[in-house]
Amino acid sequence: MIVVMRPKAPLQSINEVVGRIEKQGFRANISGGDQRTVIGVIGTSFYAEFADMLAAIPNVEAVIPVTRKYKLASREFNPVDTVIRVGDVTFGGSEVVVMAGPCSVENERQIIETAYAVRASGAKVLRGGAFKPRTSPYMFRGLAEEGLKLLAKAREETGLPVITEVMTTADVPLVAHYSDILQIGARNMQNYQLLEECGRSGRPVLLKRGLSATIEEWLLSAEYILNQGNWQVMLCERGIRSYDPMTRNCFDLTAVPLVKRLSHLPIIADPSHATGKWYLVEPMAMASVAAGADGLIIEVHPNPDHALSDGPQSLTFDNFAKMMAHLPHIAEAVGRRIGLHAYA
Amino acid sequence: MIVVMRPKAPLQSINEVVGRIEKQGFRANISGGDQRTVIGVIGTSFYAEFADMLAAIPNVEAVIPVTRKYKLASREFNPVDTVIRVGDVTFGGSEVVVMAGPCSVENERQIIETAYAVRASGAKVLRGGAFKPRTSPYMFRGLAEEGLKLLAKAREETGLPVITEVMTTADVPLVAHYSDILQIGARNMQNYQLLEECGRSGRPVLLKRGLSATIEEWLLSAEYILNQGNWQVMLCERGIRSYDPMTRNCFDLTAVPLVKRLSHLPIIADPSHATGKWYLVEPMAMASVAAGADGLIIEVHPNPDHALSDGPQSLTFDNFAKMMAHLPHIAEAVGRRIGLHAYA
Amino acid sequence: MIVVMRPKAPLQSINEVVGRIEKQGFRANISGGDQRTVIGVIGTSFYAEFADMLAAIPNVEAVIPVTRKYKLASREFNPVDTVIRVGDVTFGGSEVVVMAGPCSVENERQIIETAYAVRASGAKVLRGGAFKPRTSPYMFRGLAEEGLKLLAKAREETGLPVITEVMTTADVPLVAHYSDILQIGARNMQNYQLLEECGRSGRPVLLKRGLSATIEEWLLSAEYILNQGNWQVMLCERGIRSYDPMTRNCFDLTAVPLVKRLSHLPIIADPSHATGKWYLVEPMAMASVAAGADGLIIEVHPNPDHALSDGPQSLTFDNFAKMMAHLPHIAEAVGRRIGLHAYA
């Protein structure tokens, strides 16, 4: 941590900063420049509040952190890629895993049909929402436990493991009972109680990036889960808020190679939410695999124009099949495999 | 709702859209321009999912909503300003209410001293966090129920009503037991279960704007609370995410007159979080009152450089007193009153 | 400048960094923390490219600047407020100067009528565009020199000095011939040749903040003008790009007290462009004065619904008069004066 003093800060202020640093058991490295004094804080303990305290001392201009704020999520802590196994599926290895299904589970026929269709095209996990966060209280909010049961039924029929969102701590045991992977949505990325409860559930967790979260904040949210002893965490880039109304979000695909460098956790891309338009899903899925994503999560619906949510960004079975025919070539080009090829 | 077709959309697609509209019991107003056809959807019922369904029909370019998505929160629904009474304090009337106190309750002496100090300068409500959402799991997260008890004690001693944050549905009854106003933080603005639980609590609720929430999304979140029959909702602008690292957030003060126009709910400004720097709090508090805010919420700490959270944006007692000496002149200039003047 | 090495960076990389620093004639202050080494660069010369060079050395994680990048614009360089005189008008002193007029000069009657009307309400400078930057090539782009002549005529009749935009280096002499103040628009904030040409013109310059400019970038653009020996520079906050479509821009009013702290240059607020809606102009003008702005620039048009540009954000003469009746109370509340009061 580095403390930058205001120009011409009086010696008294500098001494106050140094005193606080030493009182805390750290060492102060004073470097008097021509314009201003800079004080390095050296030590081993981890005391996150201290930066703000120093910043509040008069004549301190800025306190600049030097070490990362997250630890368990960092690649320095764990240099080897984390690999997560869910049934026969492996996240973070050489396979690029495709998860697919409707935004919401609407009825038995819809989810079973979709499960068969996406499996036939090479999806390895079935997605579907039972609890839906909706901007307006007047919109369809999911079938709740009934939806979870239908997902379980689809799994039974097709053998596909299931991923679904959990929105509140009280529902974690219920969702963990039916689902193979717990999804934490973008709106809940900083719902810390939920993060910890999912951490305690023992289930693999997919943590979506918050609407305007920095990558550091996202990794710190992962840290809340890891800190509960649950190492099965994967991150999911789903677009960030932007000023351009032309797409639903701005797909920050650079997050993929950046997260791979900073962390050992698998990273999934969600081109459906990131773009909001079905015709952009395939090219951005291709780009995601080329950028190094460990998986994709894709919205597929038998009749997008009758979907109770996210129709405009959902692929039909045909469009999904087309995309799944193109993706393996990209996967091969980056030395990985995807879809039905994985069975070869 | 208006459906814009792609240029040269075939008649078949247009007919499909019209069919869907009529099947739903609405009327379709077709307007064939030179370049593209535009179809108005006319009707009375409220069917939020229908827009997305229409948008997913082939050759539909865009579906543009015309009516507001929120209803109970809108000024059209309730043209008269909502006034909320908490003890002797009135939000949304001619007084501009100042709420002040530390970011976190740290110990008895700190909260009691601060309560007396802010009251002496004209604050009417005591703020203080017992449950703290923190970006990192390694930071001070509040004293929990112990903090709530200290707040209640400070209220007993000073007579100031208390506002404090609640972070999870399970804690709503506990926090509602000790606190006069429930605060929902920015990170939880779209935690819908929490919104509804606070709605059911019967307590007045202060709803902070999410980190990157649009004003429409914010009012829709208020709608979740109102929809539970709780009309005591106030909104709080606390800055939105920006690209400039120089301030903690970007204070979107225009939200104040805009919310006053769109809604009947009181609006509070939080210049402490919005700017993140104590020396910007006073000028932006002045600006907030001039823009028409119904209240302010301000962080004050006996020793900001020893605060366990938000020290850099906290005012000392002296700086708070100075600010409170200047604010009444602005309040008068906009025909309102503030602080000790209110007792006159 | 501080060089942060990657964790476990080899000694060789550290030596390389130190070697480069010393070869450049600076001193290196090495501070070996537990996790990573941090190297302070100490010296007097000003070598802006050096930071990027160090950042490109292998195993350097980040290079953090410590000193400000701008010099002439900084308050440290010149602690006293810069005061700019244009005829009888003084920017940066105790008066808050209101500049008003139409977005575009459209014809003689429009500009003369408006000039008389805004003067009657207390405006001290007439604004009006002769060269208009327009997003689309198919929109009205101003009357060019004819517009400048009409502005000069309005000045002759009313005695109001004139401010108008200049868009390209070649036009600087022409615009400087007719106008008292040169305005550089948001789109041109980083048009460096234009900045320097305006610097050389000897005329006072109003520099609008770029659409997404940081405050540091804005002050660096001012530096380009100052660096030509022209000290008559004022800054103008006009809103930054945001994700919320409800307003034209996001009015970053905190820029006002922040610029006053960082720089000695006067700062003007433009609530017309910042909000884009006429009914938000008055409350945000009030807020601007309360926040400490040295002036306002306001769009006024005899018939906003016939304006060739910016009608939705233009005040009618009546609305401008109403606003000008309210502003002096705010100005007094912050110890300043405004409008006709200034003649008292």
Place this chain on the structure above:
Amino acid sequence: MIVVMRPKAPLQSINEVVGRIEKQGFRANISGGDQRTVIGVIGTSFYAEFADMLAAIPNVEAVIPVTRKYKLASREFNPVDTVIRVGDVTFGGSEVVVMAGPCSVENERQIIETAYAVRASGAKVLRGGAFKPRTSPYMFRGLAEEGLKLLAKAREETGLPVITEVMTTADVPLVAHYSDILQIGARNMQNYQLLEECGRSGRPVLLKRGLSATIEEWLLSAEYILNQGNWQVMLCERGIRSYDPMTRNCFDLTAVPLVKRLSHLPIIADPSHATGKWYLVEPMAMASVAAGADGLIIEVHPNPDHALSDGPQSLTFDNFAKMMAHLPHIAEAVGRRIGLHAYA
């Protein structure tokens, strides 16, 4: 264009809007909903100012454009992909063209060496800045005409056509004399005089997206060039401003398939500026090709840690060669070719 009235707008306001529409020679389609009246404007002429005029009429809530604002740049106007030929190189066809070279031309040896190196790895065009826009006036701003001459010399030696930036209208003839392609930088995307002057130059133009430009604004800027009769325009996505300091910009790669859908113009990706970090360039170049980009522009420098600009994002010759060995596999996977493969 659709005019949305405020709820309960009086008949008089509706009549005023209709009157204005008809007076202008358009037809008004009135659609009276339960809550508000919506008026469609139908007609053929193109009158861009009219929307703002209608929006300024009392009781009009919003005016929503329905047709695109750009015309020549749109795919509807020209459904066939525009193909631009520069020497033997073809943009917008089946080849993905790589342009590479240093950010700035620094000296003869640097540019000649780099030209040979990038050609050997498969680059088809040499990039290099002679006029450099720099945030600070104290930074290296390029060798100007001397730099252009060195570029021309490198072309002579290696046969690679040259692309370089032009920053001001006065320099267009000079730059057009030496360079094969004119580059307009992000800061100048809305420098309309420069756009038009480049349009008149007859040279192919690469138009970078502005720092916070919407895709519509970008296409409107292209329209300024096309409108001068110059059809050789290509667009370049180079990242947009974001709130996350971890990358220089946010690479909005979705712009690639979106522009391909909306426009017939070729689109180039610039992963060097978009990410700002050399180690992110290769994965994002891979992603760009997978997303459908027609070309790449990449910064390469013999010694990035001695570069006078953009060192941290520049590839060494080795890293460029490695990237160029990987890209052809991605190109093949999307049915295109790239680099040396093109000669096969």
